[in-house]
Amino acid sequence: DAGVTQSPTHLIKTRGQQVTLRCSPISGHKSVSWYQQVLGQGPQFIFQYYEKEERGRGNFPDRFSARQFPNYSSELNVNALLLGDSALYLCASSFGTGWAGELFFGEGSRLTVL
Amino acid sequence: AQKITQTQPGMFVQEKEAVTLDCTYDTSDPSYGLFWYKQPSSGEMIFLIYQGSYDQQNATEGRYSLNFQKARKSANLVISASQLGDSAMYFCAMREGSGAGSYQLTFGKGTKLSVIP
Numbered sequence: 001d002a003g004v005t006q007s008p009t010h011l012i013k014t015r016g017q018q019v020t021l022r023c024s025p026i027s028g029h030k031s032v033s034w035y036q037q038v039l040g041q042g043p044q045f046i047f048q049y050y051e052k053e054e055r056g057r058g059n060f061p062d063r064f065s066a067r068q069f070p071n072y073s074s075e076l077n078v079n080a081l082l083l084g085d086s087a088l089y090l091c092a093s094s095f096g097t098g099w100a101g102e103l104f105f106g107e108g109s110r111l112t113v114l
Numbered sequence: 115a116q117k118i119t120q121t122q123p124g125m126f127v128q129e130k131e132a133v134t135l136d137c138t139y140d141t142s143d144p145s146y147g148l149f150w151y152k153q154p155s156s157g158e159m160i161f162l163i164y165q166g167s168y169d170q171q172n173a174t175e176g177r178y179s180l181n182f183q184k185a186r187k188s189a190n191l192v193i194s195a196s197q198l199g200d201s202a203m204y205f206c207a208m209r210e211g212s213g214a215g216s217y218q219l220t221f222g223k224g225t226k227l228s229v230i231p
Contacts, residue, residue, distance in 0.1 A: 033217075033218070033219075035219075040223075041223055041224075042118075042205050042207075042221030042222050042223050042224050043159070043205075043219070043221050044221070045218035045219065045220070048217045048218065055217050056217035056218055058218065088157055090157075090159060092159070102149075102161050102164065103149075103159075103161070103219060104161070105151075105158055105159035105160075105161075106158065107156055107157045107158040108157040108158070110157070
């Protein structure tokens, strides 16, 4: 069975540009979460989506947005990129939103902003 | 206050020995879950073990066990019989049972474990 898949795996952008990252959850999983992991830190929560609705949002500016599609895949968009947006962006899926449920992570999209 | 604290930036352990990675947490929610994840250089976060706040016994999964001391708010990961493949970053994380913390994992800064042959 396929795990959580993310694309692209690596990308380089310049300041001010926009980026879209994509995530396909494990088959049957209806919840997708996004995390940002800067070098040397633990992941930080950005968004959770369940059944195409935003269920939670972390402390990130409005330049960050996301959506979930009917097939439960998701996109994370970041506008007006800053150098500080350089990070590994991790997508995680779970069957539901239960707080005890295990999150399954993808390998991430590594974004470099020059 | 930080919700998850991992005080060991790096640890070394001899192959086949046991190692304990420390984690303390802070929450006022009576319901919460504690998780440990392993992150190899590939970047993927691999789930290792889970402990619920109401669980009476310490969680175990193969060579991994979680030393849960609720009164001290600590959730240390014990890896027995270390293997070279255990070299990676290890993250402790918490998910609270209600409020904003219920739909997110809050991670610590991680501990880099190096297993020496």
